[in-house]
Amino acid sequence: MADFFRWAHPLFFSIIVVFAIIELSISAWLVAKYNARHNFTHRSLRTRVRYTLFVSIWTVLFGTIFLIMFLVASTGFILTSIATHGIFVFMTWVLWVAAAAAVTQSVGGNLHCSTQTEFVYCGHLNALIAFAWMIWIFLTFLLVAIIVRGVIVVRRGEGYGGGLVDE
Template sequence: MPDFLRWAYPLFFSIIIVFAIIELSISAWLVAKYNAHHNFTHRSLRTRVRYTLFVSIWTVLFGTISLIIFLMGPVVSILTSVATHAIFIFMTWVLWVAAAAAVTQSVGGNLHCSTQTEFVYCGHLNALIAFAWMIWIFLSFLLVAIIVRGVIVVRKGDGYSGGLVDE
């Protein structure tokens, strides 16, 4: 498990950060268009897209910090513990499931851009929903791996302050 996390954690987190940057770009563009043209179908959609923008910024900023701390290894011991990463990943996981579900619900589940006339930026909303759910899926895999690692570390006797990888 530690060898798996040694290469999988940076890989998964890099993918999550790249997808969050894409999500940030799409949501920022949509927020700018909604603010400039006031052509959102209802205020809840505009609010949910803004929330997705916030979650994207959260993920890019704190995900990058978390990845850098992980790569630094034992230099900052409390910040590289299983508990710290589990709390951060869980909080981010909750934020993303809320963002993905909120935007998905506001458009009625899915959008078929060729047949709908209600939503102005149909393709962009579809991409926003798709990337939100993909980020949530990657965070789910990462959360499961961290929980499994936490169980291993606790059984070994290191407690939750044990590292994600053995040194």
């Protein structure tokens, strides 16, 4: 399992950060257009897109920090522990499920851009929703893997401060 974490953990974090950068770009563009043109369908949609922008910034900033610390820091460092990664990934998982569900709900579940006339920037909203759910799915896999690794490390007697990989 530790060998799996050596390559899978950085891979998953990298995918999540890249998708969050894409999500950040889409949500920032939408926020800029909504602020400049005031053509949002309702205020809750504008607020939810802004929230998605915040969650994207959160994920890019802290996800990059955790990825770098995992790659360069020693196992005993606080940002490389099971508990710290688990808490960060769980908090980020909650933020993303809220963002994805909120934007999905605000457009009525799905958008068929060829048949709808209510929403401006329909394709962008679809992409925003799709990337938000994809990030949430990757975070779910990562959270499950961290929990499994945590159980293994705790049963071995290293406690929650144990590293994600063995030395």
